[in-house]
Amino acid sequence: MHQRILLLTSLIVATVSGLVYQCNSVTITLFLLMVGILLKLKSFKLLLVITMITLPFLSYFIYDNHQLEQINKMQPDSYVTGYMFADDIEVDGDNLKAVAYLRHHEKVKLYWKVPTQKEKQWLETNTSTLYFHANVKQTVIPPATNFNQFDAQKFYKTQKIVHQATVQQWSYSKQSDDNFKPNFLIDNLRQWHARALGQVAQLPQPLANYAQALLLGTTPKSLYSDNPGISTLGLIHLFSVSGFQVSYIITTLMSLARRLRMIKEYAVIFLMMILIMFYIFVGAPAILVRAVVAGELALLSLGYKGFNLSATSIWAISLLASLVVAPQLLLTLGGQLSFLLTFCLLFSRHLSFWQSNLLMGIVMFPLITHQQFTWHLLEIPINFLAIPLFEIIIVPSIFVGVWQIPFITSFVNQLIHLFASIIDTVASLPLNCVVGKLAWPFVLLLLILAMLSFTNKKTTARIARMTWLITLILGIIWVRFPLHGEVSLFDIGQGDAILVRLPFNQNVTLIDTGGKVNFGEENWQRLKYSRPKGETVIINYLHSRGISKVNQLVLTHQDQDHIGDAYIILQKMAVDRVIIPKGMRQQPAFAQKIKPYLKQRTQVIETTDNDTQQNMPLKVLYPFESGHGKNEDCIALYGEFGGKRFLTSGDLDKAGEEKICQKYPNLKLDILKFGHHGSKTSTSSEAIKQWCPQYGLVSAGRNNRYHHPHQETLDLAQQQKLIVYNTQINGMITYVPRI
Template sequence: MARILMFASLLIASLTGIIYYSCAVTWFLFTFMVVLCSWQRQIDFLFKILLLTLPFMVYFIYNSHCLQQQVNQKNDKQHHVRGIIFPDDIQIDGANLKATAQLDNHEKVKLYWLFPDEKIKNMWLENNKVICFQAEAELTRIPGPTNFNQFDSQKFYLTKSITHQINIKSWYTEVAKPSTLLQKIRYQLHEWHSVGIHNAERLPSPLSANAEALILGTTPQSLYEDNPGVQTLGLIHLFSVSGFHVTFLMTLLMQISRRIWFPKEYTILVLSIILIAYFIFAGEPDVLIRSIISGELILLKDLTNKKIKAQVIWSLSLLFSLAMVPQILLTLGGQLSFALTFCLTFAQRLTFWQTNILMSLVSFPLIIQQQYTWHILQTFINFAAIPIFGTVIVPLVMIGFFGQYIPFLTYITNLIIRYFAYMVDLCATLPGNFVVGKIPNALAAILLFLALGMFAREAKIKHISRISWLVSFSVAMIFVHLPYHGEFATFDIGQGDAAVIREPYNKTITLIDTGGKVTFGEQPAWQKQKYFRTNGETVIVNYLHSRGISKIDNLVLSHHDQDHIGNAKVILTKMNVKNVIIPAGMMQQSSFKTEIKPYLRSAQVTEVTNNIQVSKLPLQIVHPFKSGQAKNEDCIALFGHIGGKNIFTAGDLDQSGEKQIANFLPDMHVDILKFGHHGSKTSTNPEVINKWHPEIGIISAGRNNRYNHPNKETLETAQNNKMTVFNTQINGMMCYEYSGLNGHFKVKIPHEPKTTTTAN
């Protein structure tokens, strides 16, 4: 029975891959499982496998069809909706409210609203009730990534069967009234959960974030912001409500029942109800399903005194999870949960150290596909942290949370937890945090299988797996860190500018501008967001890390405008920057003193004019001609030959500056032109463009920007010169990828490039 369930659950799991995310890797996994099942050559065995698989296959196909119909909904600017919002699903930051709403048609959507004033915000902050609403809203598909290797929120929410979002224009809200007893119980548990979250938020940091994560099952932003070492060292799994916490809860309640001489049968019955209630109370997270199912099966085993193998519990928990959330294995949380528990299921003969090494090797290819970095101390820190966490931190968090009305208890528990967090952050700063990069999916799958093979019973399989793992990892590192092609890539950074030049084999890395958010006037305190990650981190640093890049040879800042240097502090903090190149005169400007200088660390600053050339800079500096104030007219302009093409980029340089360059370099010819000032009419001199006669133009501008970039005049100039125009507003991130003298353009959002585009 155990063998049948194990094979069936793995086959059904592989089936979800080809139905919901068809690709070469998922088809390979499915084919592998089919061959493995067929290899058993037992008709009765195969018949039972087929009998278990067919209902799931029909269910997955039907569910996928319904999900596709949901995806195909058209955007609607005037959409009338009705639904409910659970209070523990609401997140408030500054003037922004976001939540997951359940509509009357049973569809889930992401909901966004801007508070009109501080009074209404405070009312929502105090709310602990389930809210029923009717609204006029704009319904749109959840946007996908617009940059290569960017986090795909569209795909992430699709795994939760959420395809659309609504932006509230006007609405009417009231306290929801349950219509059935079960609905009343569900509402009450969510309301108690909300009260618990609000009580946790009043605690001092880091006790507050720990209580929300470990007791209430939420993941507050402060957990990441205030504890950077937790993510760097891969300890974030300890703060997710999982089997660890369910086991802790079950063990605690069982011990209490024994102490008060409560009958075992009644204890098990109460515990089974508590587990379901806890699942609802914790916000019904997908990753908790496996733990709850496993817990219920263990309780059933204790109640019936029948032996249920660990493989059976694992297989049944997987099947139940897939029935409730078919795409759970397409999420990192689901992959880690089932992969690591699979290892534990078969690791009973392994030592403590071997088990932890196995779990690290299995989790490595899964985590690295999204995080791109790995700390060599991660395995050893987990060895030390897990027992301390289970025996000290979790009990202290419970004492601090439930004893929060006793100030002394709160102070002591918070002090100890803060010391633990400090030690974790200190370890994270130690040498050993390497940028691995994004490994091809096929190689990641191979590394996962070989990691399992390294701890097989047969010595020959172990030996072959270990050698093959090292070879595969070496191939992956060569593929990522020594690519034979180079690139000139323009990021979709919104209303700003940022581009990277990466020479073949990562010989040199040059980042030209960093983008940045321009703010107009001072926001009132109640409107300011407390937790905000810039696109310098989520787009630029993320992409560089995905390409295995940890250092930047040259950071060129064309001038001092915020939309070109605003994210420089993030780049200088997160990356190892060797040289910062700025236009002559910029060091005297206040923008440099506040935005650049405090974050330089070991980076060297070079002020340049066209007479100064920097070593290992792949392009020639052709502007400015003299020292200035780092304004638009003082921009650094770069020109050079890359991949068989002459490239010109000049920040926000105006038409006069372009004309000066054309006069100074009369024989200059441009193939790829980065339009100045985001396509503004203040740049792109028609006479100069006609003289240079570029073939391809690149526009970096934000969607629906207030400046109407690119301007009509610029687009007309491009059309008159029969240029092919790529625009970040339409194409997202774009990349000229080359090898030797040959190259081609690729864009994140496929769209036929035109000789002109319409202005916003």
């Protein structure tokens, strides 16, 4: 009975936490589902007990969320005092990023441009807590500005961080000049952690990356950039300090205690203290609470015969404890996977090893694809093999390899290198399928059906498996064959990228790709681990819509901010045709930025307005003749979607626009994408008067050095009574044509 109360209470508290922090269709449905299960039990006493236990948690969640909302509304200070743990500081290029603890007990994300290479080197080797006084520009962490993009605001809110602070001027040191400092024990453990990270970083790669992630709970950015197969094959969940590392610590230290002939009860108390210190040592990650609580309860059961809890009760208590420490843990993918997979293990003891792993695989599937939109066909079998390999070989080997005994460390590194190479080779096989972002009802139904698929009742299991497959097929069809098309301007900063897709995804055209322009940076200032927006924004969105192929990639001209990320599109997407202005193929920019990344099946087409492009929903209006791929040679494209006439022309200047007016005197528009990001060199007043557009669209970066869009362009738009949408203000702009 107690076990049942604990389990049901933990589940209802989990749904209540979701309801308080993110009240939406998903969390409401889950809460109502749990209420329905409780009412179906028809036990007033059970319902009363669970309600009484849940109420304090509800009060705590409401209070905590209210505090976060108050911080969010608070007028940020421009002068702050605080400290940063050394293991919370990241330096990439000349960018410093850290978690800072301010005097009024708020946690913020802190950013700073490191001025010199010498200072960068000092910060990279520092292992002490740094205390600072700073003038900062403090703002609320911005939300995602593109559909289905990673939302930093939501993510950091789960860590109780709502503000970011950009340092304008500051002073920092290793010594606090007042009494504002962290707890002595926490401070020292975090400094030891920073030193350990520094020592492990000296190991050869990939051993250093694996050791930092699996032993010290810090995942270096180089781990995923150097080993892309980890993400592709869904092995990320293995690279966080979790249950089996805690088990190794308990097993190893308990074995040592026996050898030293310690009294069991004393050994248990000692190990419980060690576990708590280890939790603080690795940075107190919320995801580790479950493993630590489960370890503590297992130790109590081992040391005291009267204290005996079932695995189900331990799971329930660890969930409740985790929600106290991190109330929004289950709103993160890591938290969802951690508790859902261990929940599956509780009820799969009757299953074989392979059945148990298959169950975990199909449970992971909807959660991972809902956020990553792709699924490698070998993901489940690779996880079958990788999980026992990690427990039996990889983690024990790393424990030994970090002691830097020359021959042993070299052997372990070769072993890890072999494992990593196999993972990357398997991931590179053309078996990565674009699933798309499944609608949440499909995700929820897939999760429920997955757990019913391995029930003891064979008939129920058989029906659940068949229904799971049908649900998956319907979910994929729903995503990949939408009834409506779209015209979208991505918010990719200072650049252009436009998507035009027809209903049912029958034709997909991408116009330009954006690309970061570097202005005379030295090598030490360049980011090593940044991912281009062509990948994080454009490809991410295409995959979320179930798009695996681009029919036409139109590159309007050769400027970096229009074609700089074309390479990543060509690498990671199937592209049928690359369309460029006539004459651009002979330019160095094409040879350097496009040609090396072309696949054999991709056709390159040079065009003018005299050429007809087969199966393309847009007509080329410009250029009229061969050029050099410069602004004055830009491709201008016209199309009609859902009764709205649309024109985009890259960075074409006023002279080019006026030439279009002369050649196409009857051209009228509803939507005009302003040329050259709203620069005064584009958007001719004569053209605007002739075209009579109703809407004007601007694609430009926030606080860009060119001050785009120019006030002259905005004044012209106001005079002509255009409704203007700007990616700087509105983020991604999408027009969905009516059928």
